[in-house]
Amino acid sequence: MDGQSSLILSDSTRVGTRIIESLLPLLRYRYFRHAATFIITLYAFVRFLQSQGRKISLNYLSASIHFDDSHGLYHTILSWASQRFAKARRLKAAPNESRQQEEPEMDDGTDLSEIFHVGRWSAKTQVYEPFYGKYWFLDGGRLFLFERRQERRTYNYFHQGDDENIVLSTPGRSTEPIKGLLKTIKDWELEREKPYTTVWVPRSKDTRRFQTWKKIAWRRSRSLDTVILDKKKKDILVADINKFIRPRTAQWYAEKNIPWRRGYIFHGPPGTGKTSFALALAGLFGLQIYIISLLDPQIEDSDLILFFNSVPRRCLILLEDIDSAGLVGGQRASNSSKNGGGRSNVGISDEESTGRISLSGLLNAIDGVASPEGRVVVMTTNYLDKLDEALIRPGRADLTVEFTLATKHQMRGMFTQMYGTETCNINELADQFVATIPEDKFSPAEIQNFLIQKDYLQAVNDIVAWKDKALKAKRDRELKRQTAKDGDGR
Ligand SMILES: Nc1ncnc2c1ncn2[C@@H]1O[C@H](COP(=O)(O)OP(=O)(O)OP(=O)(O)O)[C@@H](O)[C@H]1O
Known part of the structure; x- marks a missing residue:
């Protein structure tokens, strides 16, 4: 430390000491002590009243609607709030990798011969959200409160995690104004140039106790025009889903006592657009996508039933590469192994198999009594002829669409x-x-x-x-x- 800074330090120490010395005599006066105690008590009392008043007004004098992060509207509301509270004092940098937000359309500033550094670029293009806390705002002349909360969850002895939720509240006893606000938010979402599709996958086994699905992406919907297919095939499928998801159709199914469900098989060589088309269809109809990989070693028959039972009423369930899950020929993997045929993942024995799904388990999940109505199941495969008849019968697979090598x-x-x-x-x-x-x-x-x-x-x-x-x-x-x-x- 040089001489000058040590001089400044000793000066400030001396000033502090002098202030304390000059206050000490005051504390000896009884009235001063009483006054100080009174002010501190009053302050604590006012703070107490304030917090109680806030609690009472929020719990008894206001109406609210809660959204946990597995709700379909959660990200729409958060995204709307990010715009509305963009100037808030406390923001949270959005986890871009999970939100898969639209990339800001800014010039990357380098020509093709220069090295493009992702870290430096993404620092400039960071997306922000309102931090956890409360945000009061006016909409249509009415007062609302947007609250973003984070709650610690204990899934089991070893696993804890944070769950997020959003609460929208307004003074009064009716939730109608909040529903009106939600309509505004939904309209805002629809007016955006391109809609978004939410993609879900099952949570890990340990964390499924409270929520079954985890959002992995919230991304711009792929337009149907970008998947180039025979127009007739496209039109048939679009018309079929369009008819199926309407409330009128639901009513018709209910009247006839037929389970209101639809299944499609997309088959064809790899890279012919099966997954892309499923994603584009979900985007077109505003359906959320739930992806289940039958090869996941953490998934058993009972899990499949849980997955099918915990999706929303209208959604698209994508079962990818259904032929490679040990279900070929309607038998468990062991048989094809013993016969020496099939691809490696098909040809594993029951003992070696990490996959625990049986054909009957899958069929039960698809047809399960508790399986929600209105869902569309898309199963993709490279080998239609290897699938069991039971899987492709009408009712489970209502339409079979072939995807071919490029025409x-x-x-x-x-x-x-x-x-x-x-x-x-x-x-x-x-x-x-x-x-x-x-x-x-x-x-x-x-x-x-x-x-x-x-x-x-x-x-x-x-x-x-x-x-x-x-x-x-x-x-x-x-x-x-x-x-x-x-x-x-x-
Ligand atoms: N018909 C198509 N029109 C436009 N793009 C296509 C088409 N088919 C495939 N592609 C492109 O090829 C890539 C792979 O397509 P996709 O994953 O949909 O194929 P897939 O049939 O599901 O393959 P796999 O059987 O290996 O899962 C994507 O980037 C997609 O854009």
């Missing part, structure tokens, strides 16, 4: 979609592009992967070389597979 129509659509905004003769270039690639050889995912690396001229110029190389690679892989199979057979 000329699809390749054309993908090309125009990729470069449609460029100033070029898009139709002519698309014709040129499509003329060079054979149909039914590449998946739309492969075509997409090629296109995203090129501009429109490169795409047209490089497609022949790419096609030859890709076809050769496919032939080589097939040859290797065949040789390995022949070797095993010997």
